[in-house]
Amino acid sequence: MKKSNDVLSKEVIEGLKWEPLLNSNNIEVSVHDGTVTLSGAVDNYNNKKQAEQTVKHISGVKSVIDNVEVKLSASSxxxxxxxxxxxxxxxxxxxxxxxxxxxxxxxxxxxxxxxxxxxxxxxxxxxxxxxxxxxxxxxxxxxxxQAEIRNEIEKEIVEKALTRSWILDINNIKVRVDGKTIFLSGFVSSLFQKEEAERIAWDTTGVWYVDNELIVEFD
Structure with missing residues (x-):
């Protein structure tokens, strides 16, 4: 079920606060139709990346815009x-x-x-x-x-690799291969699934680029 902006915003804020090493007090959250925008500031680059990854694992998030700045302490x-x-x-x-x-x-x-x-x-x-x-x-x-191995990429091999992942429904994912590029399209039910499909595609022997056009859609 699609979550309202208010509900998703509350869950994102709670998720950020749940991270023990992440000081989320200075991170601002805004949500519109599943897109989460993070702004504000953190004190190191790792916290910026951690905040983004935390949000990507929350159900209902379609995409993340990371505008968080890193404001270093004087000692850093x-x-x-x-x-x-x-x-x-x-x-x-x-x-x-x-x-x-x-x-x-x-x-x-x-x-x-x-x-x-x-x-x-x-x-x-x-x-x-x-x-x-x-x-x-x-x-x-x-x-x-630029892959060292010059093998031709076979669409069927990419599809089999995606099928082996228990979190993906290959019936909703379309694969197209053009030279050294793999194109992914169709639908997944979470941002995590979208990134997992891309990760698997990137592990294909011979790939130079992955164009991930998968759309996150919720039941």
Missing amino acids: IRNDTDITSSVIKALKEKWAIPNHRVTVTVKDGWVTLGGILHWNFQRKAADNAIRYLDGVRGVIDEIKI
């Missing part, structure tokens, strides 16, 4: 040179990330990641590696995925 502010060194070190310590393939630039605490990786999970690992670092205000992801 660092210059861009120090942040760059910390980011490079953190990336090197992650075995999943070929450090010679990721470029790092930092301006006013904003980290821009560039370069080419073979898998999307490597791109996710790069973001996760730096989300806890002091001084980081945000991450701009400009990494491109």
Whole structure:
């Protein structure tokens, strides 16, 4: 059943307060037709990401607009040179990330990641590696995925992979393949399902891009 804006707003606020490490007092919530907009401020980048992820797991949420700012305490502010060194070190310590393939630039605490990786999970690992670092205000992801394996992507293989997930109803999901791109369309019943379908598609051998056009719709 579709939730009213007031009901969903209340549940989002309660969900944010439930997170033990997230100080949600300075996060503002507005809801319109299933779209949740977060604004206000938190004191580190990890809390910004945590707030967004928390909301995405709440039933009734169709999409999240994250306008939360990171306002660092005086003790957490660092210059861009120090942040760059910390980011490079953190990336090197992650075995999943070929450090010679990721470029790092930092301006006013904003980290821009560039370069080419073979898998999307490597791109996710790069973001996760730096989300806890002091001084980081945000991450701009400009990494491109170019699969090392040049296999042709078969639509049936993607569909079988989606079928193996117990949370997805493959009957409501359409898959189209064009070269190295996988297109997902149709309907799912939660934002979590939409992201799970995209994650599975990204794990396909040979994929360079996933266009997720799935619509979140509730009974």
